[in-house]
Amino acid sequence: MNWFERLLGKQEKSGATAKQRLQMVLIHDRADVSPGLLEQIKDDIIEVIAKRLEINPDNVVVNLDNTAQESRLVAEIPLLQQNGRRRATVQ
Amino acid sequence: MNGKVITVTSGKGGVGKTTVTANIATALAMLGKKVVAIDADIGLRNLDVVMGLENRIVYDLVDVIEGRCRLRQAMIKDKRQPDLYLIPAAQTRDKMAVSPSDMILVCDELRQEMDYIIIDSPAGIERGFRNAVAPSDEVVIVTNPEVSAVRDADRIIGLLEAEEKGPGRLIINRLKPEMVARGDMLSIDDVLDILAVELIGVIPEDESILISSNRGTPVAMSGLNGSSASQAFRNVAQRLQGETVPFVDLTPKTGLLNRLNNWFSKS
Ligand SMILES: Nc1ncnc2c1ncn2[C@@H]1O[C@H](COP(=O)(O)OP(=O)(O)O)[C@@H](O)[C@H]1O
Ligand SMILES: [Mg+2]
Numbered sequence: 001m002n003w004f005e006r007l008l009g010k011q012e013k014s015g016a017t018a019k020q021r022l023q024m025v026l027i028h029d030r031a032d033v034s035p036g037l038l039e040q041i042k043d044d045i046i047e048v049i050a051k052r053l054e055i056n057p058d059n060v061v062v063n064l065d066n067t068a069q070e071s072r073l074v075a076e077i078p079l080l081q082q083n084g085r086r087r088a089t090v091q
Numbered sequence: 092m093n094g095k096v097i098t099v100t101s102g103k104g105g106v107g108k109t110t111v112t113a114n115i116a117t118a119l120a121m122l123g124k125k126v127v128a129i130d131a132d133i134g135l136r137n138l139d140v141v142m143g144l145e146n147r148i149v150y151d152l153v154d155v156i157e158g159r160c161r162l163r164q165a166m167i168k169d170k171r172q173p174d175l176y177l178i179p180a181a182q183t184r185d186k187m188a189v190s191p192s193d194m195i196l197v198c199d200e201l202r203q204e205m206d207y208i209i210i211d212s213p214a215g216i217e218r219g220f221r222n223a224v225a226p227s228d229e230v231v232i233v234t235n236p237e238v239s240a241v242r243d244a245d246r247i248i249g250l251l252e253a254e255e256k257g258p259g260r261l262i263i264n265r266l267k268p269e270m271v272a273r274g275d276m277l278s279i280d281d282v283l284d285i286l287a288v289e290l291i292g293v294i295p296e297d298e299s300i301l302i303s304s305n306r307g308t309p310v311a312m313s314g315l316n317g318s319s320a321s322q323a324f325r326n327v328a329q330r331l332q333g334e335t336v337p338f339v340d341l342t343p344k345t346g347l348l349n350r351l352n353n354w355f356s357k358s
Contacts, residue, residue, distance in 0.1 A: 013274030018238050019281045025238075026245050026285065 027064045031071040038062055045075055054080040094125075094202040097209050097331065098227035098256075102243030104214030106235045107264040110300060111324075112211035113141045115231070118311040118328035120175035124206040127166060129197075130180035131223040132213040133189055139179045143307020144169060153181035156193045162200055171312065176205075186218045191225030198226035207331075216250060224251065229331075230259035231291060236266055236277040245286055260291035262327065267296045268341040292327035295319050295341055 028034060042062040049055055061076040099112045109132075116128035129152065130138035139145040150165040155178070162178075169175040178197075181188060194210075201208045212223035224230065230251055234244040244261070251257035263282055270276035279293055297320035303310040311324040319339065326336045 015271065015274045015276050015278065015281070018277050019285070022238050022241055022277075022285055025242055029242065029245065030249070 027066045027071070030066060031064050033064055033071075038064065041073070042075075045077070049077055056080060092125075092203060092206070094205040094208055096198050096202070096226045096228045097207060097231060098212055098223050098229075099209065099231045099233060100212035100220060100223060100247060101214065101233040101240070102216060102220075102247040103234075103240045106233050106240050107262075107294070108214075108233050109137050109141050109211050110304070111231065111233050111262055111264065111294070111327075112138060112209050113309045114311040114324035115327055115331065116175060116207070116209045117142075117169075117172065117309040118325045119207050119209075119331065120169070120172040121311065121325070122328060122332065123173070124332075125174040125204065126207045126209065127176040127178060127201055127205050128209045128211065129178045130211050131189070131194070131219065132211060133180045133219065134182065134185045135213065136180040136182045138211050139167075139177060140307060141304050142169065142177055142309060144177050144179075145307070148179050151179045151181040152197070153184050153188045155197060156189055162197065171308075186213065186222065189222050191221050194222050195226045216246065220247075220250075221254075224254060224256055227256055230256055231262055232259045232288070233262045233264055234282065234286075235264055236271070236279075236282055238277075241277065241282055241285060248286060248288060258288050260289045261286060262292040262294060263290070264294045265296045266293055266341065268343050271341075272343050290338075291330050292323060293338060293341065294323045294327075 042060060045062060046055065046057045046060055050057070055077055059078045063074045065072050065074050097115075099108050099115070101108050112128055116126050120126045128138060128142070130136055131152070132138070133153065136151075139148060144167050147167050150160040152165065154160045155162050155165045165178050166176040167179065169177065198208050210223045210227065213219035232244050232247055234240045248258055251259050261283075263279060266279070267276055271278045279290070283290060297310070297318055299310050299313075299315035299318035300320055302315060303313050306313070310318055310321045311328070314321040323339060326339070329336045
């Protein structure tokens with residue numbers, strides 16, 4: 001979006017939306033992992049982690065990430081804050 | 092002679108494979124090459140009407156494969172060019188009447204006499220696609236600047252790599268420069284960014300393509316009122332020959348406000 005349209009509070013241009021949607025859908029197509037499968041994997045991860053650590057399932061994010069060379073699964077699992085010190089991210 | 096087989100494919104239907112096949116075959120013939128176009132869309136014969144040769148069909152591809160005629164007899168000569176031929180698809184059969192090895196045999200015979208064999212592929216990724224791709228030395232992928240067409244092109248590129256026929260080169264068809272300029276269409280760079288393949292042509296949306304199809308005279312040949320699509324197709328033919336031809340600048344003339352916008356959004 002350009003400065004002028006942002007000023008007017010306009011919607012994002014459909015060309016940019018098209019590109020973002022394509023990038024998302026191709027990440028799943030190329031890895032042959034559907035968004036549904038990703039959800040299941042996320043639930044499994046939550047179950048395993050929650051046995052040992054305190055986490056908030058709502059804050060867990062599991063994503064596919066694509067480069068030209070490889071696809072990778074990226075999980076972000078914030079641990080529940082305990083006295084402000086014990087925070088970690090597992091990748 | 093050792094002719095080159097070029098397959099035109101896309102995955103998605105209706106993106107312009109048949110139009111592209113007719114026009115690059117014609118444009119290569121206009122450069123003095125010996126060219127045969129093969130309609131591999133068995134059961135949905137179309138290349139004949141786009142090329143304007145529908146009234147002269149006697150034999151078709153399946154007749155050749157099943158031995159009812161010699162290859163030469165199924166090659167319809169386009170009298171408007173020195174050396175342009177069409178092998179039509181069978182209209183009343185289906186894709187299973189042809190196998191990938193049949194296509195390889197037919198093309199190997201054609202390679203002896205022709206410079207280029209251009210194959211029009213059916214939509215889809217099944218048997219018809221595999222038939223069309225089996226004999227190819229080079230693949231041209233046609234897409235439109237549209238989410239569904241680009242997605243299917245990506246799938247085709249993956250399949251081509253799996254068959255060791257890839258990566259192929261890309262034609263972006265039906266581009267509307269004004270829509271790209273106002274941000275309502277994927278740009279050439281957007282599509283290349285996503286598909287990461289080499290570009291071999293950009294064909295603008297052009298009414299003269301429909302007018303040419305109405306008449307059965309490919310726009311590369313008729314060049315209707317200096318149509319931009321006509322020039323674009325002739326450029327593709329030259330690139331297929333290995334020449335370096337700059338891409339025609341399709342950006343519309345911009346007004347002051349547009350230029351300001353561009354300037355600000357770049358910074
Ligand atoms: N660049 C273009 N500008 C305008 N119309 C086009 C263009 N390319 C293709 N068309 C039209 O789009 C339709 C589908 O094209 P076609 O070549 O039959 O696609 P396909 O063989 O992939 O199904 C046809 O009506 C054709 O005239
Ligand atoms: Mg077609």
